[in-house]
Amino acid sequence: MKNKLLLLLFLATGIVGFGQKNNAQKSKTTEFNVPVEYYKLDNGLKVVLSQDKSSPTVIVAAYYNIGFRIEPKNRTGFAHLFEHMMFQGSQNLGKMEFIKLVQQNGGILNGSTRFDFTNYFEIVPSNKLETMLWAEADRMKGLDITQDNLTNQQGVVKNEVRVNVLNQPYGGFPWLDMPQYANTNWYNAHNFYGDLKDLDAANLEDVESFFKTYYAPNNAAISVVGDFEMGEAKAWIEKYFGGIPAVQIPAKPDISEPRQEKEKEFTKNDSLANKPALAVAYHMPTRNTPEYYAMGLLDQILIQGDNALLQKKLVDEKGYTSYVSGGINYLGNMFNYNGPMQLMFDVTYDTETSKKQVMDAVDEVIDGLSTKVNQEMIDNAIVKMRSQLYDDLGGNFGFGRADLLCSFALFDDDPSRINTLEDEFKKVTPEIVKKTISEYLRKTNRTILVVNPLLANNEKTN
Missing domain, CATH: 3.30.830.10 (Metalloenzyme, LuxS/M16 peptidase-like)
Structure with a gap:
């Protein structure tokens, strides 16, 4: 972490409001407060709204409660593979059209797979908020799951493994390696980037089952951060996400680790x-x-x-x-x-x-x-x-x-x-x-x- 002057951070980010408690504490105490409005739709989708009108941009983030940790056994790397599948087309947006939609509207986007979630986000001009909410809801409703898309993304992910780990000095050290050595529970200790054999073994049935199981509104949270109007945002979220049905989420496996007793x-x-x-x-x-x-x-x-x-x-x-x-x-x-x-x-x-x-x-x-x-x-x-x-x-x-x-x-x-x-x-x-x-x-x-x-x-x- 690079040290930075707090004053410059306060001025640059524009994301938090500060106030002194009283005159006696002015030199010692500052508080920050992030605006938070939190509620849930009837289908279980968690919604967080946080206004910030310091710049005319807005962020839409969609987080799903599925990460590396609890992906299926014998399908290592599957959570990451599925992240790639989410960009391959949905009900109304064909292959790569989601990416084009964001970029042609002056925005940026990305997604990632982490230990305990998979996330997707877009940062766009404020007047494109409704478009982004519609697009995220569209792929939550259903993906275009085809063998061509799966085969293509299996190749992409396997190439990532080769480039970032297998053919790279210090490849996977220590971010990928250490969890496998330090932990004993398979859920925490497997190769979450994916064994090449496991990636090859994934099939359409796996993809469809994974999507139906984990990519549901009651297993997700969305946040909207930036320059938007509360009433409009709530109406659009209800309009586009409210009709997506909830599903039965499987019980989370035991991911606990025993106390380590020996170096x-x-x-x-x-x-x-x-x-x-x-x-x-x-x-x-x-x-x-x-x-x-x-x-x-x-x-x-x-x-x-x-x-x-x-x-x-x-x-x-x-x-x-x-x-x-x-x-x-x-x-x-x-x-x-x-x-x-x-x-x-x-x-x-x-x-x-x-x-x-x-x-x-x-x-x-x-x-x-x-x-x-x-x-x-x-x-x-x-x-x-x-x-x-x-x-x-x-x-x-x-x-x-x-x-x-x-x-x-x-x-x-x-x-x-x-x-x-x-x-x-x-x-x-x-x-x-x-x-x-x-x-x-x-x-x-x-x-x-x-x-x-x-x-x-x-x-x-x-």
């Missing part, structure tokens, strides 16, 4: 890498607990920014690496997931440096952390966290706000949580942080993954 270490050979690398991951506390928020602050203290303790030790003092990267949830942020997760960081380092040297320096930081924790350290971490949160909320013309609103609607049935996050971090005390360090930053709760570059001169990394 785990693995080596991944990589003939394309030119330097050794390692990643360290610690299992996270349960979402929304005091320890969860404490871990968020520990992320700021240890990893984020030039003043982070691991950065100062490994980069500034030891010179083992040029940068420490990491955080909570490499495929998003600490708020937009809903299951087991890791706090993780990774580094690359020169062959003259050993893995033991790097890990000894890491242990020096972690082992001495409890004795350093005080209120001042926590307060500084809260400032960094707040800056990052505001940055996320304003990112991509406000898409960060749409993302959290949909995530909190899906996971917590409470998108207004977006306005209480800072308060939750402020409840964290030095005692809670020390308790969190003891339970979650212990060596027996961590997994270490080392990349061995298979150097021609057979130099060792350990």
